Amino acid sequence: MPHVLIAAYPWIKALHVVAIVSWMAGLLYLPRLFVYHAERGTPGSETSETFKVMESRLLKVIMRPAMIATWILGLTLAGIPGVVEWSAGWIYVKLAAVLVLTWFHHWLLARCKDFASDRNTVPARRYRMMNELPTLALIVIVVMVVVKPF
Secondary structure (H helix, E strand, O other): OHHHHHHHHHHHHHHHHHHHHHHHHHHHHHHHHHHHHHHHOOOOOHHHHHHHHHHHHHHHHHHHHHHHHHHHHHHHHHOOOOOOOOOOOHHHHHHHHHHHHHHHHHHHHHHHHHHHOOOOOOOHHHHHHHOOHHHHHHHHHHHHHHOOOO
């Protein structure tokens, strides 16, 4: 089995990158939708209902499948002999950042449910601040994977 994975490595890696890009797009866009929804989406209004559809579809159609694919493909890559040097520290920092993104994904899911039931209590300003989290995590992940500083 490992020889099959080694042969498929470039394809697995390419699909992993596509999944990451798709997931990150959602992690960056959904909080921005929440900003607009919190500012302009009076509960029950047509605008609010439109935001609800956009948010739900983004989560269900793009973000959830992309997160699952990112994890499955990433774990597959980690299982290929020679891809990860487990004695190096960079991989653990990278994994911690991925866990932060996964937590953030689920935090956004909970906020989407709040908006869907017209119970959002988070101000637009907090969504603006939270929108920076995926960017910071992305920077950490890319530096860890490309530079491998330790």
